[in-house]
Amino acid sequence: MSLPTNVAADEFNRLELTVTQDELENYPLMKRLTKHEQEEVVFFNVFVRPSNNITVMYITSDDNVYGMGENGYDVNILAMEGLHFRCDQVYRPIRVLGLSKKRIKAISIGGVIGAALDHDGALLWWGKDVTWKIDEIILPEEVGYRDTKFTTFSCGYAMLAAVDIKGQVYVWGPYDFNTNNYQYSHLIKFEQPVTNLSCGHSHLAVVSDGRAYTCGLGTLGQRGFSSYSPTVKNRDNKNEINLDEPCKFVACGPFSTFFVTISGKLWACGANCGQYGYLGVSSKEYIVNIPKQVALHRNVNYVLTSCDPIDYCTTLAFTDDGLYSWNGEGIGTPCKVDVEEAHFIASMCPKNVMIRVQHPSPPRPLPLSVVLLGKLDVASKLIKDLNLELEKLTVS
Template identity: 30%
Template sequence: MLRNWVIFNKVPTEQLIRVKHIHVFEGGRSALYVTSGDIVYGVGANGNYNLLGLSGRHRQFSLVLEPVSVERLSLKSINTIAVGDYFGVANNTNGELYHWGRRMDKRRGILLPHQVKCPYFVVDVACGSEFFIILTKEQKVFFRGTFQQNDHPILEFTEVSSGLSVSSISCGIFHAAMITTDGQVYNCGYDHHATYRSWKFEEGLIPKKLDLREPCTQVVCGRRSTVCLLTSGTVWACGENDNLGVESENSVMKHPSKVKILEPIRELAATWFSNIFAASTWGGRIYCWGYKTRWPAVIADACVLIDAFRNKETPSSLGLVPVAPQLSPCASFNAKTTYRRSDVNLISPEVVAKLERSLSANDLTTSHYSQDKEIVEQNNTDSNGQAESSASKASQQAQSTSKSSKNLPPGLGLLITAGNF
């Protein structure tokens, strides 16, 4: 799986086999990952705002060629990581919130990862360009930051769910989307219809309901668009028509339109940095569109949804993407390994042949089994009644042992006398 991103070629093999979760951002040029020992590492482009959250001299590096541990996020049981254009946020299993990068008030200075004083138990986070939202345990959504560079940032946690009971959240570059427990979708932020005129910042804090034909099960955000998966398995999209996959030439979709996919969809994923959309069907096919592809197309060699984002950023909707454990620390990590016969402790061909003979159909017949039993009893009687030389006794005992093994169920006697092979 990790071979899908070139950025992980810089990670040593002995460390790569311990990677447990990953989060790739900046178009695939940066990565944060968590190892099995709960140590967080950063590698790749660090930018001007220390997006990797590094400490010491590394925080001043714009490019980190080798993985460096993120000490202030390690051993914190990090659950979700989201990185925008200027800062990053994360939450852990204890509901704590962490922030790093540029200051929220836009003053000079770079912040190292630190715990934010938040009065809520945070279960999920999502990040736009200059803002982030949190989903609390009480199913409420709070906003912090600014939707546009010219707007004055909001430094206090401000509720944008307006009393709604929210189950999941997603962010675009300038807007956010949320889905309620009853399947309704709401947008907030910089006009999700992409009509940029006569927009006021205060309006962005008021959620606007999308007009959908049926309840929604999942919502994801592109750069300036919102894509919804309905209960029927159909996909609908609205916002800026930047390869949304809808049958319309309009540059802005003010109302949700159906995405051109002819089979039911199981799950969605999207990223706003590269504006990529992906969907998995119940039949196992993976569709991808956006970026440079207008219409949804099947990826022939894709097995799972994350395969649609090779060498690009990972979708925030997938959170920290889990990595399958590796079986061996081989040089060709995550590749198909060819085993030689000498590397595996195999049973010799002679033993296999004898096992096959012992489990043959002839050994399962009643007549064969009873004949062997009579022969064994007769040999035992003869051997006890005769007084012969020691050489003859030894020969008869060997014969008796060989035949008495057939007194056991087929195959078992062979295993017991395997030392005679």
């Protein structure tokens, strides 16, 4: 497993992990693939469902998308059609018709919705209809306006947030799925283009011109300010987070938010408990409303969260000194990961990160001179053997 890297600037501030084809064996669902099927995988992502079962979607070299694992009758999260529509489990890879042959480059799965972005900037979503007809299931269809192009996106439990090419943020679906506050879409405007976005269970965080903002629910401190009250108006308003220096990266757990500043400091706010995962800060408060610095005395490059939408969250911090992690176990202190990174991360499901598969290079053709020398060597041995046989015949 290689460390996360940023893709090209025109592809937005999005992280990518890379594993070798041999390392696919570390992922339980990917082990079900035949060797030929593994050779065709270009990107994949693994998602933990609210039931703690696992789902995987992967993209192949011939531009097909396949799904496997828990699908769910109530959500059809793998966008299955035909005989597999709304089936509970998919035990072998099934082609996702609504996403195949559409040049999909990234996939995200929330609690009851899924979404995908293609290379042309079109954004599709599927799953439970969380806008008006909440009891219906939708197959992959474009969201927003067809002439709007997007650069990145992230799924919450029942909401989808995306950034368009102008750097503005759109949100579809409700922040709070348990209320009747259903909205098809709303636009959150920023003076400067948004360069990073992440969704939690029912909130989102963004970076714009070095400033961090949050929107959505904040009942567990994930919005990063103490005066939050659960009103519809407060959910839609963006709130700027006061950090001691510019922010370059944000990552949301289900009920937490992490901020990485330009000097490599890591700050966190939100739920701080065994149930939802500790923040890694020195405070033992159940809820941290104002961001506190994580007790990690290393320069942090990137942060990933890996969690069930309704369960505790494991946080992974990639530093100059290696990989550190903490979650809802123990006392939540960041600890360095000593085991091989590929095996460690394979047991988790990093949120909003596509995993690239690096296949072995085909053997290089031998230079012509080497081939000729090999043939000459064989020919000389044959001539030598023939001479020996002739000598035997002459003697006899």
